[in-house]
Amino acid sequence: MQDNEHKQGKKIDITGKRFGRLVAIEEAYRIKEKTYWKCRCDCGQEVAICKSSLLYGQTRSCGCLKRELLIARNRAKRGVKIEDNKLYNSNL
Ligand SMILES: [Zn+2]
Numbered sequence: 299m300q301d302n303e304h305k306q307g308k309k310i311d312i313t314g315k316r317f318g319r320l321v322a323i324e325e326a327y328r329i330k331e332k333t334y335w336k337c338r339c340d341c342g343q344e345v346a347i348c349k350s351s352l353l354y355g356q357t358r359s360c361g362c363l364k365r366e367l368l369i370a371r372n373r374a375k376r377g378v379k380i381e382d383n384k385l386y387n388s389n390l
Contacts, residue, residue: 312349318358320347 312322312335320337326346327334334346339360351357 310349310353312352317352317355319363320345320352320357320359322352 313324315322317337319340323336323338323344325333326336333349335349335352336344337347337352337360338344339362341360341362343360343362345360347357
């Protein structure tokens with residue numbers, strides 16, 4: 299039984315494996331062909347992620363990575379504005 303499952307490649311145990319910021323905890327649920335895994339993110343949040351998304355590297359965080367990138371981008375923009383103000387003020 300187990301050998302067949304391995305040959306078909308349907309059952310890959312990813313318990314404890316890390317995918318970016320996510321660590322797979324346990325199989326959460328299935329929807330049709332897709333298996334969702336409960337994962338814990340480095341930020342502490344637990345999310346259910348489709349296993350193929352994990353294996354193909356499409357999902358690497360609970361979403362906090364994207365949020366942090368956005369915040370970093372906004373900060374960079376603000377930084378430019380502050381620099382502009384400084385220049386403006388120094389001209390005065
Ligand atoms: Zn997170």
